[in-house]
Amino acid sequence: GSGRGLHVVQPLGSTLHIIEGSTSCEQTVDVGDTIPSMVQADDVHGTGGLDLVVTTSRGEILTLESDVVPYHPLNVWSAGVSRAPGSGNAQAHGFSSSQGIFVHPISRQFRDVLGIYIPITFEIFDRRPGIENEPNRKAYEVEVRAGMSVKRVFFSHKYDAPGVYTERIQIPYGPGYYAFSVRLMTTHGIVYEDTFHLGWNVNYMGGLW
Numbered sequence: 001g002s003g004r005g006l007h008v009v010q011p012l013g014s015t016l017h018i019i020e021g022s023t024s025c026e027q028t029v030d031v032g033d034t035i036p037s038m039v040q041a042d043d044v045h046g047t048g049g050l051d052l053v054v055t056t057s058r059g060e061i062l063t064l065e066s067d068v069v070p071y072h073p074l075n076v077w078s079a080g081v082s083r084a085p086g087s088g089n090a091q092a093h094g095f096s097s098s099q100g101i102f103v104h105p106i107s108r109q110f111r112d113v114l115g116i117y118i119p120i121t122f123e124i125f126d127r128r129p130g131i132e133n134e135p136n137r138k139a140y141e142v143e144v145r146a147g148m149s150v151k152r153v154f155f156s157h158k159y160d161a162p163g164v165y166t167e168r169i170q171i172p173y174g175p176g177y178y179a180f181s182v183r184l185m186t187t188h189g190i191v192y193e194d195t196f197h198l199g200w201n202v203n204y205m206g207g208l209w
């Protein structure tokens with residue numbers, strides 16, 4: 001179909017049922033083996049499209065590439081039914097959410113950053129009805145973690161307005177590759193998050209010669 005909005009991907013046995021919510025159009029794909037877990041969605045191949053990641057009971061991992069569904073952090077579903085312990089109810093994320101947070105492409109591009117600080121540009125959005133008239137609800141607590149653990153929080157700040165922000169982050173750990181989690185907690189205790197990967201001073205020795 002050509003409808004916009006919600007699309008549902010549901011595995012039943014060895015068959016993927018891809019359903020377009022607005023038109024009820026359905027397409028099926030048989031992968032030849034039982035699919036025991038939820039289908040994931042991300043830009044696995046780095047092509048700018050949203051790919052489906054499917055696992056089978058025999059341990060195979062399949063990717064179904066798409067050249068018509070554009071990648072966006074709010075389209076990604078890459079952590080199963082529930083995320084890691086301590087990440088809260090971040091699965092509320094998505095384009096249908098009334099509020100949330102996502103990292104801009106300039107910061108999420110995989111690369112090795114050489115230096116003391118890492119600039120991270122992210123956007124807080126809030127589309128709740130009448131929010132402009134309720135300033136007491138415009139409180140956005142943002143954390144940046146190295147991974148998911150609450151013990152590895154190295155940036156925390158409370159903002160009083162949605163918008164695009166750039167923060168210079170210093171990592172208190174050694175050089176290496178990191179999975180960063182940018183998390184937003186609302187006044188209702190709802191948690192939203194976005195993750196991306198970077199290298200930090202991995203090849204720092206190259207600058208010494």
